[in-house]
Amino acid sequence: MTSANNSTDIFVNEMNTWHGQTIGNKTVEALHKNRFDASFFETRDETVKAVIEMVSKGMKVAFGGSQTAKQLNLQQLVSEKGAVILDHNAAGLSDDQKMEVMRQQQICDVFICSSNAISLQGELFNIDGHGNRVAAMSFGPRKVIVIAGTNKIVADEEAAWQRIRTIAAPINFKRLNRPNPCAKYGVCMNCNLTSRGCNIYVATRRKPPMMDFHVFIVNEPLGF
Ligand code: SF4
Numbered sequence: 001m002t003s004a005n006n007s008t009d010i011f012v013n014e015m016n017t018w019h020g021q022t023i024g025n026k027t028v029e030a031l032h033k034n035r036f037d038a039s040f041f042e043t044r045d046e047t048v049k050a051v052i053e054m055v056s057k058g059m060k061v062a063f064g065g066s067q068t069a070k071q072l073n074l075q076q077l078v079s080e081k082g083a084v085i086l087d088h089n090a091a092g093l094s095d096d097q098k099m100e101v102m103r104q105q106q107i108c109d110v111f112i113c114s115s116n117a118i119s120l121q122g123e124l125f126n127i128d129g130h131g132n133r134v135a136a137m138s139f140g141p142r143k144v145i146v147i148a149g150t151n152k153i154v155a156d157e158e159a160a161w162q163r164i165r166t167i168a169a170p171i172n173f174k175r176l177n178r179p180n181p182c183a184k185y186g187v188c189m190n191c192n193l194t195s196r197g198c199n200i201y202v203a204t205r206r207k208p209p210m211m212d213f214h215v216f217i218v219n220e221p222l223g224f
Contacts, residue, residue, distance in 0.1 A: 020150040020219035023120065027153050030122025031215050035207040038122075038215040047218045048072050051145055054214075055110055057082030062105035064113030064133035065089070067175075068147050068223035074112060083110075088132070102132040111141035114223050115148050116168040117160035118215070124204040125160035127169060129197035137204060143212040149222030157203065164188075169198055171224040 024040045031038035041047040051074060055061060061083040063069050079085050086108055088101040105111065113133055117125040124146065128134040137144055154160045165188035173195075174183040180196060181189035188198070207213045 017219065023153050024150050024217045024219055027118055027120055027122060028215075028217055030120060031118075032122070034122040034205065036122065036213055036215050037207075038217065040217045040219070042219045044072055044218055044220055044222070047147060047216050048074065048077065050216065051112065051147070052077055052081060054143065054145065055081050055083050059083045059109040060086055060104070061110045061112065062086040062088075062108040062136070062141070064111065064136060066112065066114040066147070066223065068114040068149065069112050071222055072147070078110075078112075102130065105132060106136055106140040108136075108141050110143045110145065111136045112145045112147070113137065115146050115152060115215075117154050117163045118148055118152050118217070119154055119156050119160050121156065123157065123160075124215070125157065125164065126202050126204070127164055127198045128200045128202070131200045134200055134202040138202070138208060139211065143214070145214045145216065147216045147218065147222070149218050149220050151221040152223070153217070160203075161201075164198075168224055173197055 028038040170182035
């Protein structure tokens, strides 16, 4: 019984690996056509190595509230490399102080985040509450690194917004313990609460011309 399950588990893993490679590489190819600097990594360890190589001592590095970056332990690893972390979620910050850190993030050396969805056409789709993440992804930081597991890849723009309404946003607001209906029902109800976190919708269809913009696709499920 156990060996049968193990052989099925191995087969399922092989099929999932193949699928991730296939859609991951196709997405990277499309991102290149859209002028992004894009790479495909089989594992999170390879991804972390590539990110850390882009950071030097003294650089100002910010994170866009990314669970993917947290899973990869990037903040600690970047800090150990001697970078200065601009953390708007640091304990004890007042709203004014948090706002000031988010303003500083817009001109940091390296901004690291994920994307709510990436289409097979090589376009990025994101929602934001304050706008600090999508602003930094659009202009300002010397370098932007977007890290996304293959679970973020979708067929097209319609599927991207669908993913955001049915997966990314509900889970994120559940994580944040917001009283929003998506955190109760698991799908977007297009609420109008002040705690709504979907205020800005951004499609990044091509690399902004003056940005140093990297997209790392990882063949593992990361974030949500
Ligand atoms: S609009 Fe409201 S219900 Fe919909 S995902 Fe955003 S916070 Fe949730």
